[in-house]
Amino acid sequence: MYIFTTSGTTTFMESLRxxxxxxxxxxxxxxxxxxxxxxTTGKTVFQTPRRYEVIGSSGTxxxxxxxxxxxxPVTDEGRPIFExxxxxxxxxxxxxxxxxxFRLLRPLNSDTYIVxxxxxxxxxxxxxxxxxxxxxxxxxxxxxPGVDNNPHIFTSAASVxxxxxxxxEDNA
Numbered sequence: 001m002y003i004f005t006t007s008g009t010t011t012f013m014e015s016l017r018x019x020x021x022x023x024x025x026x027x028x029x030x031x032x033x034x035x036x037x038x039x040t041t042g043k044t045v046f047q048t049p050r051r052y053e054v055i056g057s058s059g060t061x062x063x064x065x066x067x068x069x070x071x072x073p074v075t076d077e078g079r080p081i082f083e084x085x086x087x088x089x090x091x092x093x094x095x096x097x098x099x100x101x102f103r104l105l106r107p108l109n110s111d112t113y114i115v116x117x118x119x120x121x122x123x124x125x126x127x128x129x130x131x132x133x134x135x136x137x138x139x140x141x142x143x144x145p146g147v148d149n150n151p152h153i154f155t156s157a158a159s160v161x162x163x164x165x166x167x168x169e170d171n172a
Contacts, residue, residue: 001054002039003037003038005038013034016045027165029165030164035163039054051107052106053105054104055083057101057103058101059101059102060101063165065100065120067117068118070114073111073112074111075152079106086104098120099120099124104116
């Protein structure tokens with residue numbers, strides 16, 4: 001399974017999604033920025049996408065929800081440790097209230113992994129995140145066992161972006 005993304009204006013992302021109704025695409029918005037996600041086993045319709053291989057998955061992505069994207073730059077040497085850490089935790093969130101889906105995305109043309117979660121509302125994510133200090137470490141990749149003594153696993157600081165995906169009717 002692969003995930004491809006492209007970004008642009010809200011109007012363009014939604015028109016591109018609507019132009020390909022047979023494809024699994026979700027339009028996500030964060031202020032003036034919009035992202036179109038294409039989840040597929042085949043090729044993408046995007047001309048210049050960011051490309052990821054799904055290497056960990058739980059749940060089914062919905063067209064409506066609150067998405068949290070944790071961007072974690074990892075060195076080539078650190079990839080096996082990082083992937084092992086997150087693959088073992090693929091189903092950790094399954095029973096959390098409001099949790100919908102999880103994807104661990106291996107970058108195909110960069111060094112930045114994505115740990116993506118979808119929640120039914122931002123309040124569920126916030127409650128989970130604030131419930132215990134180790135939750136933020138879960139998503140950002142910091143304090144991975146075996147990594148604390150290896151400062152070279154990350155190429156730079158992790159960052160977080162959140163998006164909201166709404167139904168077509170809500171966007172009208």
